[in-house]
Amino acid sequence: MLGSQGLDAVFGGVLGLLVGSFLNVVVYRVPVMMYRQWLNDAIGNLMKVDGVPSLWSLVFGPNANTPPALEKAATAAAEQVDALPAFNLMRPASRCGHCGAPVRFYQNVPVISYLFLRGRCASCKARISLRYPVVELVTGALFALCAWRFGLTMTGALWAAFAALLVCQFLIDLDTQYLPDSLNYALLWLGLIGAALGLTGVPLASAIWGAVFGYLGLWLIYHAYRLATGKQGMGYGDFKLLAALGAWLGSGYLIAIVLVSSLVGAVLGSILLLAGKLAHKDIPISFGPFLAGAGLVCLVAGPDTVRQWIPFAFPLG
Ligand SMILES: [Zn+2]
Numbered sequence: 001m002l003g004s005q006g007l008d009a010v011f012g013g014v015l016g017l018l019v020g021s022f023l024n025v026v027v028y029r030v031p032v033m034m035y036r037q038w039l040n041d042a043i044g045n046l047m048k049v050d051g052v053p054s055l056w057s058l059v060f061g062p063n064a065n066t067p068p069a070l071e072k073a074a075t076a077a078a079e080q081v082d083a084l085p086a087f088n089l090m091r092p093a094s095r096c097g098h099c100g101a102p103v104r105f106y107q108n109v110p111v112i113s114y115l116f117l118r119g120r121c122a123s124c125k126a127r128i129s130l131r132y133p134v135v136e137l138v139t140g141a142l143f144a145l146c147a148w149r150f151g152l153t154m155t156g157a158l159w160a161a162f163a164a165l166l167v168c169q170f171l172i173d174l175d176t177q178y179l180p181d182s183l184n185y186a187l188l189w190l191g192l193i194g195a196a197l198g199l200t201g202v203p204l205a206s207a208i209w210g211a212v213f214g215y216l217g218l219w220l221i222y223h224a225y226r227l228a229t230g231k232q233g234m235g236y237g238d239f240k241l242l243a244a245l246g247a248w249l250g251s252g253y254l255i256a257i258v259l260v261s262s263l264v265g266a267v268l269g270s271i272l273l274l275a276g277k278l279a280h281k282d283i284p285i286s287f288g289p290f291l292a293g294a295g296l297v298c299l300v301a302g303p304d305t306v307r308q309w310i311p312f313a314f315p316l317g
Pocket residue numbers: 096097098099100101121122123124125126
C-alpha cells in the first residue's frame with residue numbers, strides 16, 4: 001500500500017503530466033506572442049497617433065516627421081497584423097504542425113496518446129517530436145518530487161511552479177536564444193513572495209540580496225567580457241534569470257548556482273554535440289538553459305546537498 005506521502009507523489013505526478021502538456025504549448029506560443037508584440041510595437045512607433053508625438057520626432061527633433069513612404073508601409077503592415085487571428089495560450093486550439101488537423105482531446109492525453117499514436121499525427125502520419133512526451137514526463141517527475149518532499153501544501157505548489165517555469169525557460173532559450181521577461185519576472189516575484197511568506201525557507205533579506213547580486217554579478221561579468229573581447233557573451237535575460245534563482249535559493253547560493261550551471265553546460269553541450277546539433281559551430285548556445293538547468297538540479301538534489309558538494313562555493317552563506 002502507498003503511504004500518504006506516496007499518494008501525494010502520485011497526485012503530483014499526474015498533475016505534472018497535465019501541466020507538462022500545457023508547458024509544451026507555452027514553450028511554443030510565448031515566443032510567437034512576444035515576436036508579434038514586438039512587431040506591433042515597432043509598426044505602431046512609426047505611425048502618427050493623434051496628439052502623441054511620433055518616435056521619429058522624439059529621436060530626430062520636434063520638426064522631423066516619419067518619412068511618408070515608411071509611414072505608408074507601417075500602415076499597411078499594421079493592417080496585416082490586425083487581420084491576424086487571435087493567438088494566445090488558449091487560442092487557437094492545438095493543431096498538427098504538418099497538416100493542420102485539430103488535435104482532439106483524446107489525442108491529447110499526456111504520454112499515453114503519444115504511445116497510442118506511435119508518435120505520429122492521427123491524420124497525416126507526420127512524426128510528432130519525442131520532445132512533447134519527454135517534457136510531460138520530466139514535468140510529471142518534478143511535480144511528483146515536489147509533492148513527495150513537501151506534501152500537497154503551498155510550499156509544494158510553489159516549488160512545482162518553480163520547476164514548471166524553469167522547464168519553460170530552459171526550452172525557450174534553447175529554441176530561440178530568448179528568455180521571455182514574462183516568465184523571468186513571474187519566477188522572480190514568486191521567489192520573493194515565497195520568501196516573504198516563509199514558504200521557501202529563505203530569509204527575505206537573503207532572497208532580496210540574492211536577486212540583487214544575481215543580476216549585478218552577471219551584469220558586471222557581461223560588461224567586463226564585452227570591454228575585454230568586444231563580444232557579447234550573454235543577454236539581459238540571463239541576468240534576470242540568475243536574479244530569480246537568487247530570490248528562490250538565497251544570496252549564499254549564487255556562486256554555487258553559477259558553478260552548477262557550468263556543469264550543466266558541459267553535460268548538455270556533450271549531449272547536443274553527440275546528437276549532432278552543434279555540427280555547425282556558429283550556432284550560438286546561450287547561458288540561459290544552463291542556468292535554468294542549475295535551478296532544476298538544485299531543486300532535485302536539494303539546496304543542502306548542493307552545499308555539501310561544493311562547500312567552497314559558500315564563503316559567506
Ligand atoms: Zn498531421
